[in-house]
Amino acid sequence: MERFTTLHAAAVPFARDNIDTDQILPARFLHMARDADHGACLFRDLRAGPDGTEVADFPLNRPGWRDARIALGGRNFACGSSRENAVWALHGHGIRAVIAPSFGDIFAINAVKNGLLPVVLPAEAVAALMAEAEAHPGAAITIDLAAQTVTAADGTVHPFDIDGFTRHCLLEGVDELAFTLSHAEDIAAFERRMDRGNI
Amino acid sequence: MPDQDAAAPRTMFEKIWDRHRVLERPDGQVLLYVDRHLIHDGSEPAFDMLRRRGLPIRAPERIFATPDHYVPTDTRDVTAIPNPALRAMVESLDRNVAEHGIHMFGLKDEGQGIVHVIGPEQGLTQPGLLMVCPDSHTSTHGAMGALAFGIGMTEVTHVLATQTLWQRKPATMRISVDGPLGAGVTAKDIILHIIATIGAEGAVGHVIEYAGSAIRGLSMEGRLTLCNMSIEAGARAGMVAPDETTFDYLKGRPFAPRGAAWDRSLAQWRRLPSDPDARFDREVAIDATTIAPTITWGNSPQDAVAIDGHIPDPADEGDPERRAAMQDVFVYMGLAPGMAATDLPIDRVFIGSCTNGRIEDLRAAAAIARGRHVAAGVTAWVVPGSAPVKRQAEAEGLDRVFLEAGFDWREAGCSMCLGTNGEIGAPGERIAATSNRNFRGRQGPGVRTHLMSPAMAAAAAVTGRITDVRRLAEA
CATH class of the missing domain: 3.30.499.10 (Aconitase, domain 3)
Structure with missing residues (x-):
């Protein structure tokens, strides 16, 4: 997994609430192999018409945001389907962090396991970041995972929370599977207790 | 432990x-x-x-x-x-x-x-x-x-x-x-x-x-x-x-x-079961008598109205961002502000999915389909949730009810709930569906999905429009 330490990049706003993972990656792309170009399919049906013509006012098509590496989302960002492919699409496009007031639970879990950082900030803070992005498209903001802060282009600092171990995995670029496997004996002991009917 | x-x-x-x-x-x-x-x-x-x-x-x-x-x-x-x-x-x-x-x-x-x-x-x-x-x-x-x-x-x-x-x-x-x-x-x-x-x-x-x-x-x-x-x-x-x-x-x-x-x-x-004094972080109380047969009008399952109600008017939404979002949904879904829920003609019906593809669902739909016929121009599918559901329905003669009424009687699978198998609607089609998501493009690019119960979907199939099933059940 790719490390996440600090990120200084443009933030592209997706202002709507309840953006679902069917929008982020439509179902007809779900059969694509893990290493296929999911980024090319990110928001496919919002980003382009049926013939592939770009929708001019879709945020990813606007100057300043084409290469944004941070996304700003509305409430309940990436709700719906558990498809991890939605994370692969964002990551494949180059997005490394999403800042929103809340996330679909499954998406937020999938994200951190792929080096994509979901940052929960209060709705007012996200609204301020979006307003700033609209006013200055392409202006960079900074996310510092070790310090657990988002610094707006105007210098405002927003602290955020994250589980300690998740933070460790992202900072080091390791996943939790090796850690769990190192506890195989605890799992075996649990299974023995279960077999004896003590659970 | x-x-x-x-x-x-x-x-x-x-x-x-x-x-x-x-x-x-x-x-x-x-x-x-x-x-x-x-x-x-x-x-x-x-x-x-x-x-x-x-x-x-x-x-x-x-x-x-x-x-x-x-x-x-x-x-x-x-x-x-x-x-x-x-x-x-x-x-x-x-x-x-x-x-x-x-x-x-x-x-x-x-x-x-x-x-x-x-x-x-x-x-x-x-x-x-x-x-x-x-x-x-x-x-x-x-x-x-x-x-x-x-x-x-x-x-x-x-x-x-x-x-x-x-x-x-x-x-x-x-x-x-x-x-x-x-x-x-x-x-x-x-x-x-x-x-x-x-x-x-x-x-x-x-x-x-x-x-x-x-x-x-x-x-x-x-x-x-x-x-x-x-x-x-x-x-x-x-x-x-x-x-x-x-x-x-x-x-x-x-x-x-x-x-x-x-x-x-x-x-x-x-x-x-939860202990009598167990504490929940949140409690919500719903009065069952206030629930009517319900359909969705928008692109989120929260966009639901009673079948005898009206689709909202974006002009009534005070928040400009939410109003703009709603207006987009109205364009995508082909809706007019304040229209009656029953004012929507449909092109397709999908009865099935992990939400409503079980035998009781098929019985409820068949009870409405029996003796009626799918409306002209409407394509209606019944997709059993499993092979055992299909066999049970056939043992009860439900397949014949559906077939005689002009429905397609199909094999089990997720099918048009999300269309990963290629079974999707055409752009602009309006579908009465018993599945779980009305997201934009869920049943195919440009497709308009309205969620409802199996009996309501069957009622839509035989009338060609979104219909209050209670009126058919009385008939």
């Missing part, structure tokens, strides 16, 4: 959570043991990740598989799938289960079906179990008093390798629905009403326990419909306390315990 001191009252969720704790990390996340792992024909990426890491599967006997997302519903012949990429998905599951000795309900097997239909049907889903599956509608299984939730592919890999999963403990929410249900009101209408009430984000970070007289009065299949859509309110899981309805449903099913084991299990299951 023995049950904790009974002195502290616990919710049903907490009892199951406590029983499955293997370890706790310093940051508070808990390693939970997974009793049953359901997989489907979209699970290949997890097997691939496992292969790349050279890891074995820890407990193949705890995994159960069936192809549902990519299977065609006009044939049971895998080689007949014209798109090689989709065929490869179905074939990859065959290969993976053969390689690892995983129990499979294959495409031509008598037990095949949508994973969330066959779990309860086979008796794999049982009270007190912890179950996961790479599909967000895994919340379905909570209807039997299991703790069940959808996971992503990396988590599937983790469960394959360790039979465990790290989780942060969710908060709890009890939704009590009390009072008698009106005519034509089903579990689908209850859950659409609940989502409209608490919102698509209403239960994020929470496990819902549904309670109250209206819930206790639901059949097992109604409860499965209810819990199925918990994820549409953002919930981690949805649950109903097991009771005689649950036990009667489960007894004698292929994977249910038998004899002395049944008696031991039953004694355990009776201790599962």
